[in-house]
Amino acid sequence: MSNFFITTAIDYTNGAPHIGHAYEKVLADVLARYHRLKGDDVFFLTGVDQHGQKVQQSAEKQGVAPQEFVDDITAKFRALWDKLDVRYDGWAATTDDLHKECVRANLQMLWDEQDPATGQSRWIYKKSEGGYYSVRQEQFLTDKERGADGEFGPEWQPVEFREEENFYFRLKDHKKWLLDFIDKRTADGNPFVVPDFRVGELRNAVGKLDGDLCISRPAARLQWGIPFPESFGAGFVTYVWFDALVNYISFVPGHDPHGGTRSRASQTSTGDTATEGDGRAGAHPSEFSHWWPALHVIGKDIMIPAHGVYWPVMLKALGFADDEMPTLLVHGWWNISGAKMSKSLGNVIDPDALADKYGAEAVRYYLMIGIATGQDADFSEEHLIQFYNRDLANDLGNLLNRTLSMARKYLGGRLSVPSEAFPPPYQCAGWKNYEETMEMFAVHQCIYIAVGAAGYCNQYIEANKPWSLAKDPSQAERLNAVLYYSADALRMSAILLSPVLPKAAHGIFDQLNWKMELSPQATSPEGRAPARSPSEGHAEVRTREVGRAGARPSERFRLADAQWGGLPDGHQLGAPTPLFPRIEVPKEV
Ligand code: ME8
Secondary structure, three states, rough: OEEEEEEEEEEEOOOOOHHHHHHHHHHHHHHHHHHHOOOEEEEEEEEEEEOOOOHHHHHHHHOOOOOHHHHHHHHHEEEEEOOOOOOOOOOEEEEHHHHHHHHHHHHHHHHEEEEEEOOEEEEEEEEEEEEEEOOOEEEOOOHEEEEOOOEEEHHHHOOOEEEEEEEEEEOOOHHHHHHHHHHHHHHHOOOOOOOOOHHHHHHHHOOOOOOEOOOEEOOOOOOOOEOOOOHHOOOOOOOOOHHHHOOOOOOOOOOOOOOOOOOOOHOOOOOOHHHHOOOOOHHHOHHHHOOOOOOOEEHHHHHHHHHHHHHHHHHHHOOHHHOOOOEEEEEOOOOEEEOOOOOOOOOOOOOOHHHHOHHHHHHHHHHHHHOOOOOOEEEEEHHHHHHHHHHHHHHHHHHHHHHHHHHHHHHHOOOOOOOOOOOOOOOOHHHHHHHHHOOOEEEEEHHHHHHHHHHHHHHHHHHHHHHHHOOHHHHHHHHHHHHHHHHHHHHHHHHHHHHHHHHHHHHHHHHHHHOOOOOOOOHHHHHHOOOOOOHHHHOOOOOOOOOOOOOOOOOOOHHHHOOOOOOOEEEEOOOOOOOOOOOOOOOOO
């Protein structure tokens, strides 16, 4: 059994969730469920990014306190993840005291670590910098904000020159280290960024790095953030990215905000060369090390600079060795007719309304099959309906319905294990292809493997015509074999599809009357989950509290069960009920 720690970006709570948020969380959920299917110990962390200027402004506009504002939006995110069956183990909310303590402890550690040559902090310095400040938008402006005439437009006015003192985190000193690290990971066949076509993009950006990161904001212009520790002097709030990125460690079970991730060796270290590979890993508490490092699932817009530049340097500063760095799984974007979704264009897709209209499983299915991981795709309800009807209503639903109906009609629903004279219709050999494809995050291709197997079984039924075999008593053995293999194929397709369609997979298992204790894997009493009757539905036991990952009862689905011959001799199937009713195309779509 291996450990699998997966995180997502934490969503800004300045507006309701959209389809891009839903896509990312479902993608991470599918990968987490796949690892549970393999029997891995999984911790899936997701959450919300609640601080920052945008939230402060949105709350002000509504005339409510920022905490009240974020609580309201946070509740919308959590309700959506419940509706979409996103089954996370840890919830990262950046206004959580645990997180605030962690951010402040990190700042303090970095501030306290001295460079012996200067007697100053090795990582953070304070400086005063001047720049043009938009009083209307409450932000400093750069040349990017200047119009074609070289002036700042009316949307920024009044603009004034301001001198401001802030704290800076050293980035550019680590440029060479970061480039070498990225190259080494690529050379080792374990790229820092996947899909690896984005590595070049990141490398280019790092090559151009020539500044440090301003990590504070004066409390005079931003109050809604984590205050700096008092030792920095009064009146500074943490820059939102320096706060948000830390969620990936503050919510890891076993993390100790006061020095848990940093070894004594690194705290007294004097320079890069002396500290590299000095056994810092050994300093992490064992529960933290059990999970770390993470696979961070993020969108392409936040790879540069936040996750690809700030985060590895922050981790390095916090004492993480090169072999303790995470991996970034960078996904593409859902667009609308080739254009970005935006409130001003009025083309934002609401996943909550979509799930109400078509059902959560149809939404999950489309979000996973309609895009290749890493690429962009165009969102369209028409495609959602087409994919659902073609694959689920036709291929899988049809196979389920006809297999159960015919088995009931011709065999009273009871199946026998076929003799060697009747081999299975196709080889599955442990579904190696499925596993390899999932390890490459190509979820849409994995779906094709699972649904394709059902489609193939439909052809197998057509070719063998059980309705004709049933008329000839000398074909009884063949009739049983065809229906046995069809039912067994459905059982396997349900297992392979369970990461994407957990409810439907439970539905198929229920109709097949497949119980966990029938699994050859369920050998020990502890390994067995309680048998479920169809009426018990498929409620899943969730352990949400941080630190309790892996404490679930056995999963109902196991990849090891996806082999021919799982249905025991004399197995009695359940009754068919339509699982994937066709979606009729409404006129307006
Ligand atoms: O960036 N398609 O939050 P966010 C696919 N708080 N993914 C999309 C998308 C789209 N159309 N639009 C956005 C933030 N996303 C920060 C993250 S992490 C420490 C802090 C993705 O609410 C986006 O790429 O703007 C990101 O990964 C996630 O949604 C949250 O975006």
